[in-house]
Amino acid sequence: MTTSPEIAAKLKGQMARESRALVSNCPSFGAKIVATVLEDPSLYAQWQESLRIMSGRILKMRQALVEGLQKHGTPGNWSHITRQIGMFSFTGLTKEECTLLKNDHHIYMTQNGRISLAGLNTGNLDRFVKAVDTVVRQTRSESSRL
Numbered sequence: 001m002t003t004s005p006e007i008a009a010k011l012k013g014q015m016a017r018e019s020r021a022l023v024s025n026c027p028s029f030g031a032k033i034v035a036t037v038l039e040d041p042s043l044y045a046q047w048q049e050s051l052r053i054m055s056g057r058i059l060k061m062r063q064a065l066v067e068g069l070q071k072h073g074t075p076g077n078w079s080h081i082t083r084q085i086g087m088f089s090f091t092g093l094t095k096e097e098c099t100l101l102k103n104d105h106h107i108y109m110t111q112n113g114r115i116s117l118a119g120l121n122t123g124n125l126d127r128f129v130k131a132v133d134t135v136v137r138q139t140r141s142e143s144s145r146l
Helices: 005-024 029-039 043-074 094-104 125-144
Strands: 088-090 114-116
Touching: 029 043, 043 125, 094 125
Parallel strands: none
Antiparallel strands: 088 114
16 A cells, blocks of 8 residues: 555554444444334244244254264264254264364364354255264274274
8 A cells, every 4th residue: 555664554553443443333233124123013024934944944954964974874872963952063073073074074163063053954964964974983983993
């Protein structure tokens, strides 16, 4: 933007102030959207239906994930996944298994094995299940030989 160190320092300070203002202060726009939806019976009903559809899809993905792992005979008990609620699931995968999924299969999750079920769908579930099966068999058979 400039070759002048003085002007660059001033610009940097101004950009930091602008950035802070955007990040630190919640915009009112989101609150206005929420108020509009909650105050309009038609929009509220549409929102509730959307929630029902989304939560139903997540429940189906939980069930399909467990069924897929069981179908492949993946070592371990995976029933805890269907007993959990919400958009995320703690899979029970170890840090090592999560790292292998990332490095070998390009599947990303937190290192404690938490996944976003919203990221699973009928198009990628089988790939995910096969990768988990591969990694679990690899790590758990290695640890059983120690």
